[in-house]
Amino acid sequence: SAVISQKPSRDICQRGTSLTIQCQVDSQVTMMFWYRQQPGQSLTLIATANQGSEATYESGFVIDKFPISRPNLTFSTLTVSNMSPEDSSIYLCSVQDNTEAFFGQGTRLTVV
Amino acid sequence: QQQVKQSPQSLIVQKGGIPIINCAYENTAFDYFPWYQQFPGKGPALLIAIRPDVSEKKEGRFTISFNKSAKQFSLHIMDSQPGDSATYFCAANSGGSNYKLTFGKGTLLTVNP
Numbered sequence: 233s234a235v236i237s238q239k240p241s242r243d244i245c246q247r248g249t250s251l252t253i254q255c256q257v258d259s260q261v262t263m264m265f266w267y268r269q270q271p272g273q274s275l276t277l278i279a280t281a282n283q284g285s286e287a288t289y290e291s292g293f294v295i296d297k298f299p300i301s302r303p304n305l306t307f308s309t310l311t312v313s314n315m316s317p318e319d320s321s322i323y324l325c326s327v328q329d330n331t332e333a334f335f336g337q338g339t340r341l342t343v344v
Numbered sequence: 345q346q347q348v349k350q351s352p353q354s355l356i357v358q359k360g361g362i363p364i365i366n367c368a369y370e371n372t373a374f375d376y377f378p379w380y381q382q383f384p385g386k387g388p389a390l391l392i393a394i395r396p397d398v399s400e401k402k403e404g405r406f407t408i409s410f411n412k413s414a415k416q417f418s419l420h421i422m423d424s425q426p427g428d429s430a431t432y433f434c435a436a437n438s439g440g441s442n443y444k445l446t447f448g449k450g451t452l453l454t455v456n457p
Contacts, residue, residue: 236387265444274433274449275388324387331376333445335387 234259234327238336245315245343252311253339255325260305265326266298269338275324281308315343347371348436350448357424358456365419365451367434372415374436376443379408379419382431382450391432392419424455 235258245251255264266278278298279287287300301309312319320343325336349368357363367377378393394401394408394417401408405422421428431450437443 272450274447275445276447277444280444326387328443331378331393331443332390333378335389337385337387340385 234261234329234334236325236327236334236336238325238339240339241337242340245341247316247343249315250311250313251315251341252309253323255308255336257306257327261327263328264302264308266300266310267324267326269322269324312341317343319343347446348434348448350434350451352451354452356454356456359425361424363421363424363453365432366416367448368416369436373438376437377417378435380433380435382433388433426455426457429453429455
């Protein structure tokens, strides 16, 4: 199994600012995934982050809004840029070990 | 277009009851069907998963029933406990080592003492 640490666990941000969320895994993984979970809702995949290449974004998500870095096999960051109240959500980092997906505890973001 | 439909949205049972959560999928390429349990303030955690070559899988008090022809699968929780109160998500993917999970909308389960 993989242990995933996300920072920060929560934040309250002003609209128009940006927040970078960090995800650290205790083992090397090829692919990391970033999800958004809006209050009381399901998980929506934002992008898949590969080490050494650009992230692959899902429909409705763009790099300018959610830039992702993946500098090595155990770490990734997701930035939420130019935030608006609609970005208030839980952001989750995930990795895969064969078929099982592991999730971090999430970052609860509130934009005011 | 939602590829995995989950119901009910919420469910309340008494301790010892058997809550059942249902999911239906459309993509016949899906071949892995996990269930995740999420407590408030935590990330989802894998509970149990099934592949379409079996019709049922049990792990402790949790059972998945799978109907390939109907493209449906369900989670049963035997002898439910208040500690089972959580949000449950079904999911599906089309396999491979770099898959992407498609999640249902979730079911908020409350087990009353």
